[in-house]
Amino acid sequence: MQRGQGFRGFLxxxxxxxxxxxxxxxxxxxxxFSTVTTIFIPKEGAYPLAVMPKQAPSAEYPFGTDSVGRxxxxxxxxxxxxxxxxxxxxxxxxxxxxxxxxxMTGYFGGLFDTIxxxxxxxxxxxxxxxxxxIIASSxxxxxxxxxxxxxxxxxxVAWVQPTRAIRAQVMSxxxxxxxxxxxxxxxxxxxxxxxxxxxxxxxxxxISLAGxxxxxxxxxxGLQTLGIGNLREPSLGMTIYWLRYYNAFLQGYWxxxxxxxxxxxxxxxxxxxxxxxxxxxxxxxxxxxx
Amino acid sequence: xxxxxxxxxxxxxxxxAVLFTAATINFLIPKLAPRDPVQELINQRIASGGLTxxxxxxxxxxxxxLYGLDKPLWQQYLTYIWNTMRFDLGYSIVDYxxxxxxxxxxxxxxxxxxxxxxxxxxxxxxxxxxxLVGWSKTSKWFSxxxxxLAMFSAIxxxxxxxxxxxxxxxxxxxxxxxxxxxxxxxxDWSNPQFLLDVLHHALLPxxxxxxxxxxxxxxxxxxxxxxxxxxxxITFAEAKGLRGSRIFFRYALRNxxxxxxxxxxxxxxxxxxxxxxxxxxFSYPGIGNRLxxxxxxxxxxxxxxxxxxxxxxxxxxxxxxxxxxxxLDPRISYSGG
Numbered sequence: 001m002q003r004g005q006g007f008r009g010f011l012x013x014x015x016x017x018x019x020x021x022x023x024x025x026x027x028x029x030x031x032x033f034s035t036v037t038t039i040f041i042p043k044e045g046a047y048p049l050a051v052m053p054k055q056a057p058s059a060e061y062p063f064g065t066d067s068v069g070r071x072x073x074x075x076x077x078x079x080x081x082x083x084x085x086x087x088x089x090x091x092x093x094x095x096x097x098x099x100x101x102x103x104m105t106g107y108f109g110g111l112f113d114t115i116x117x118x119x120x121x122x123x124x125x126x127x128x129x130x131x132x133x134i135i136a137s138s139x140x141x142x143x144x145x146x147x148x149x150x151x152x153x154x155x156x157v158a159w160v161q162p163t164r165a166i167r168a169q170v171m172s173x174x175x176x177x178x179x180x181x182x183x184x185x186x187x188x189x190x191x192x193x194x195x196x197x198x199x200x201x202x203x204x205x206x207i208s209l210a211g212x213x214x215x216x217x218x219x220x221x222g223l224q225t226l227g228i229g230n231l232r233e234p235s236l237g238m239t240i241y242w243l244r245y246y247n248a249f250l251q252g253y254w255x256x257x258x259x260x261x262x263x264x265x266x267x268x269x270x271x272x273x274x275x276x277x278x279x280x281x282x283x284x285x286x287x288x289x290x
Numbered sequence: 291x292x293x294x295x296x297x298x299x300x301x302x303x304x305x306x307a308v309l310f311t312a313a314t315i316n317f318l319i320p321k322l323a324p325r326d327p328v329q330e331l332i333n334q335r336i337a338s339g340g341l342t343x344x345x346x347x348x349x350x351x352x353x354x355x356l357y358g359l360d361k362p363l364w365q366q367y368l369t370y371i372w373n374t375m376r377f378d379l380g381y382s383i384v385d386y387x388x389x390x391x392x393x394x395x396x397x398x399x400x401x402x403x404x405x406x407x408x409x410x411x412x413x414x415x416x417x418x419x420x421x422l423v424g425w426s427k428t429s430k431w432f433s434x435x436x437x438x439l440a441m442f443s444a445i446x447x448x449x450x451x452x453x454x455x456x457x458x459x460x461x462x463x464x465x466x467x468x469x470x471x472x473x474x475x476x477x478d479w480s481n482p483q484f485l486l487d488v489l490h491h492a493l494l495p496x497x498x499x500x501x502x503x504x505x506x507x508x509x510x511x512x513x514x515x516x517x518x519x520x521x522x523x524i525t526f527a528e529a530k531g532l533r534g535s536r537i538f539f540r541y542a543l544r545n546x547x548x549x550x551x552x553x554x555x556x557x558x559x560x561x562x563x564x565x566x567x568x569x570x571x572f573s574y575p576g577i578g579n580r581l582x583x584x585x586x587x588x589x590x591x592x593x594x595x596x597x598x599x600x601x602x603x604x605x606x607x608x609x610x611x612x613x614x615x616x617x618l619d620p621r622i623s624y625s626g627g
């Protein structure tokens with residue numbers, strides 16, 4: 001029953017969980033598509049009036065062009081890069097804040113815990129997307145809104161769910177024998193959190209990260225589809241906003257509709273497969289075969 | 291089953307706290323952001339040639355008085371909270387002098403209609419499919435349904451809607467491309483032809499909501515069904531020689547339904563957020579599309595009003611589910627408070 005170590009163990013894990021492998025491959029493909037290709041594809045093509053508008057996919061424009069003259073290949077390459085980066089910033093900051101708050105409140109309790117728990121309960125009742133609409137639509141100078149600012153706006157709501165989940169996990173672990181043992185051996189609260197609790201929750205944090213980044217991507221797409229954010233930049237959500245704005249349906253520009261949908265679907269399916277595949281890592285008891 | 295009044299009071303107190311927080315956020319965010327909706331509106335008017343510069347200053351002052359912006363901040367805040375609690379959400383800037391509450395009243399039934407129907411349908415269908423897949427004595431063919439359903443559940447409804455519109459509405463011309471009813475028919479709710487037309491328009495938005503939420507219900511139900519099937523009381527029921535269908539419906543399904551209802555209550559916020567976007571994609575005449583329009587037009591009172599209304603609606607619905615839950619599950623007691 002020994003879990004394999006190192007790279008061999010990793011390969012074994014993928015063999016047992018093909019969903020994890022599939023998600024990893026899909027995510028790697030998306031990362032390649034949005035990073036390595038930028039060496040050959042200049043960003044200029046992703047802005048209006050760059051190329052001939054309304055062209056179906058051809059040898060010259062393999063992804064076609066939209067009705068204001070954006071080349072859709074660079075639009076999607078840089079759009080995927082922007083949207084994944086926004087999701088990454090929101091997910092990492094949100095999970096980071098959630099981890100700190102979750103450990104603090106779950107382990108130490110007290111007044112701080114009472115306040116944070118109340119705040120989390122209230123914010124769980126208010127749909128985060130609606131809160132995001134209020135915050136993001138009030139931000140001044142949307143034309144200067146970059147990836148970092150958008151990611152940070154999303155992280156304003158992204159910490160709530162992780163805080164709640166990690167707090168519950170820590171509270172259930174706090175009473176276990178190994179924590180008692182550590183307390184008896186004279187470790188301080190912070191030491192116990194970092195040396196004893198953290199390592200035990202690592203797998204759980206890994207699966208939470210996939211969820212948080214997924215949430216950040218979803219939030220940014222939703223806001224941008226409603227026209228909140230930087231209208232000039234070719235992010236994936238803005239591509240959806242513009243194809244709605246210029247009624248790509250009525251004109252029958254199928255490539256303008258299908259291509260961003262395929263890329264967006266690939267992102268979400270990659271995260272779905274990753275979180276299904278990481279399930280065994282977080283809960284080893286669900287492991288099916290040896 | 292009796293719910294202790296102290297629990298009801300506690301839940302209602304929590305609801306008030308949620309509404310108070312939402313109203314405070316609505317008030318504070320625009321004050322923190324140095325964006326002046328009044329000035330932006332006037333700039334728009336000047337740009338469209340409707341105002342001279344002297345008229346503009348006068349117009350700005352009268353708008354500021356109208357929205358109470360000339361008073362001290364604490365007084366603005368108290369007035370705002372008081373008005374919000376009375377559901378006086380002010381006036382729309384773009385559609386002045388329409389009240390925000392009037393606009394919400396005109397649009398909310400469209401949203402309720404298609405969101406409620408598609409959510410209930412998805413919940414029932416997904417639950418049944420999940421139960422059949424999870425139950426080991428049903429045909430293995432059911433398990434083929436899961437991967438595609440899981441895929442759909444990962445993709446947001448408004449993204450799926452784009453593809454549905456293009457292939458089913460534009461290419462195949464099975465459904466209308468947009469809107470809630472045809473412009474060529476009189477808007478008369480007693481006319482069956484109009485009702486059919488409304489239904490026809492609601493099908494595609496409803497389908498996009500249904501397809502993406504079906505998988506979630508099925509996945510949740512399947513895993514619970516697997517857990518329940520291993521329980522002793524199921525083995526005991528089998529040992530008693532009960533019919534398979536009776537064990538399935540009365541023993542397994544009944545016990546797995548309760549967690550499903552809980553997650554329905556927890557999903558409400560996500561469902562409403564998703565519906566907002568789906569409506570915008572279809573230009574469906576509901577509240578979500580109105581919100582999208584308000585965002586594009588920078589109509590802040592309307593944005594804040596609609597968001598506040600939706601938060602109230604979701605908080606109320608959650609409260610109702612919490613209060614009826616003990617009637618569904620006799621094992622729950624609130625005596626511990």
